[in-house]
Amino acid sequence: xxxxxxxxxxxxxxxxxxxxxxxxxxxxxxxxxxxxxxxxxxxxxxxxxxxxxxxxxxxxxxxxxxxxxxxxxxxxxxxxxxxxxxxxxxxxxxxxxxxxxxxxxxxxxxxxxxxxxxxxxxxxxxx
Amino acid sequence: xxxxxxxxxxxxxxxxxxxxxxxxxxxxxxxxxxxxxxxxxxxxxxxxxxxxxxxxxxxxxxxxxxxxxxxxxxxxxxxxxxxxxxxxxxxxxxxxxxxxxxxxxxxxxxxxxxxxxxxxxxxxxxx
Amino acid sequence: xxxxxxxxxxxxxxxxxxxxxxxxxxxxxxxxxxxxxxxxxxxxxxxxxxxxxxxxxxxxxxxxxxxxxxxxxxxxxxxxxxxxxxxxxxxxxxxxxxxxxxxxxxxxxxxxxxxxxxxxxxxxxxx
Amino acid sequence: xxxxxxxxxxxxxxxxxxxxxxxxxxxxxxxxxxxxxxxxxxxxxxxxxxxxxxxxxxxxxxxxxxxxxxxxxxxxxxxxxxxxxxxxxxxxxxxxxxxxxxxxxxxxxxxxxxxxxxxxxxxxxxx
Numbered sequence: 001x002x003x004x005x006x007x008x009x010x011x012x013x014x015x016x017x018x019x020x021x022x023x024x025x026x027x028x029x030x031x032x033x034x035x036x037x038x039x040x041x042x043x044x045x046x047x048x049x050x051x052x053x054x055x056x057x058x059x060x061x062x063x064x065x066x067x068x069x070x071x072x073x074x075x076x077x078x079x080x081x082x083x084x085x086x087x088x089x090x091x092x093x094x095x096x097x098x099x100x101x102x103x104x105x106x107x108x109x110x111x112x113x114x115x116x117x118x119x120x121x122x123x124x125x126x127x
Numbered sequence: 128x129x130x131x132x133x134x135x136x137x138x139x140x141x142x143x144x145x146x147x148x149x150x151x152x153x154x155x156x157x158x159x160x161x162x163x164x165x166x167x168x169x170x171x172x173x174x175x176x177x178x179x180x181x182x183x184x185x186x187x188x189x190x191x192x193x194x195x196x197x198x199x200x201x202x203x204x205x206x207x208x209x210x211x212x213x214x215x216x217x218x219x220x221x222x223x224x225x226x227x228x229x230x231x232x233x234x235x236x237x238x239x240x241x242x243x244x245x246x247x248x249x250x251x252x253x254x
Numbered sequence: 255x256x257x258x259x260x261x262x263x264x265x266x267x268x269x270x271x272x273x274x275x276x277x278x279x280x281x282x283x284x285x286x287x288x289x290x291x292x293x294x295x296x297x298x299x300x301x302x303x304x305x306x307x308x309x310x311x312x313x314x315x316x317x318x319x320x321x322x323x324x325x326x327x328x329x330x331x332x333x334x335x336x337x338x339x340x341x342x343x344x345x346x347x348x349x350x351x352x353x354x355x356x357x358x359x360x361x362x363x364x365x366x367x368x369x370x371x372x373x374x375x376x377x378x379x380x381x
Numbered sequence: 382x383x384x385x386x387x388x389x390x391x392x393x394x395x396x397x398x399x400x401x402x403x404x405x406x407x408x409x410x411x412x413x414x415x416x417x418x419x420x421x422x423x424x425x426x427x428x429x430x431x432x433x434x435x436x437x438x439x440x441x442x443x444x445x446x447x448x449x450x451x452x453x454x455x456x457x458x459x460x461x462x463x464x465x466x467x468x469x470x471x472x473x474x475x476x477x478x479x480x481x482x483x484x485x486x487x488x489x490x491x492x493x494x495x496x497x498x499x500x501x502x503x504x505x506x507x508x
Contacts, residue, residue: 010170043137045176052172264424297391299430306426
């Protein structure tokens, strides 16, 4: 992803690194540091923002630039606390239709433990 | 909220301002600027992080310092795009039990238009 | 709702009674009896089916017969056990757009206690 | 599952057949017929009730009879319409903790097409 496209965005703010962007899966990670709550553990909102980013970019890649993609519903289950290292979200499209896409997320820590799961529903509109 | 408690956290990062922290409701806002996606509109993950923060702090206030509160499930519906100003989340507890609390959120823009709704399920544990 | 339209449907099966069907809200109820789990308490799936019915019918009324409405995402929080009487869901549209509608539900027991909340995202398509 | 335990329940009503009940997965199916909406397609509430049943029974099996299990949050994404045959839900526990379990569901039709996904959060309490 071009650095200037993400400048000043939420994605820059949470420190997203894109590891794989493809039609069959999108993988990205963020550091726990700086994305914590007051206890020093990972803030659930950071996990949510990571998943929303992965599903949005994934749908945009699948549909092409002539469409606008808009996340309309996000559900996240937080399964395990994380205190350091990175969390990595792997997004897989469950469905990419003409007007709606649905993405499934599994989020792991650096020891490959499942720390969250999620689903994003995305609306696909004409530009 | 003491400034040093939020230093280096996700809440500082998205620029949360606390407008009301009480047992019956918690209200907080964030600026759209800096919390955008690549189109320049508000990033849904910022809305999610705002809601998660409001419900977590609200439950912590209700249960007291001897408990640990952990968001376990977040659902957000994004209803309307926002491009500038602030978004303000009002959280109301639907239930605060001994081990589980559930918060409902309504998020508005500066023209009082509803731009998102959400629900956070929080686990309450002994320290 | 005409009796023959619901014959042999899920809505007949759970015993839905329609109390109010309007553009601003839709209200319906089901008996707890027959909609229980093995403990004798209300089955959460009955609450879910009630909410999905209310939001689908509400969107169909709002959009008219020339459209097809399809529930695409349902989130329900179960807040309180119920063992007898009826549960009544009140659905309010948070947004009815051209291609997507979002409904909010509050479900109460006969003593007006809040027993569940929920949200349904509905896709609106051309027939 | 003993026939008399499910008599008069929601699970009997939607016609659940249990195909596999184990610690690592629980599989059950329902017929589309009788679980439809007014268009003659599968009612999303039936999918929701099937998932809620699978996750509840799965947690009860994992925790044993001395605990009470209560579904507290259900999220379902409906991905594809179904008009006949059966739908089969496969539930897998993402986490079974001391007080909370989380189940992931994939629901397929008779042609093995993914027609829905879902997640159930279950509270585990002392009897």
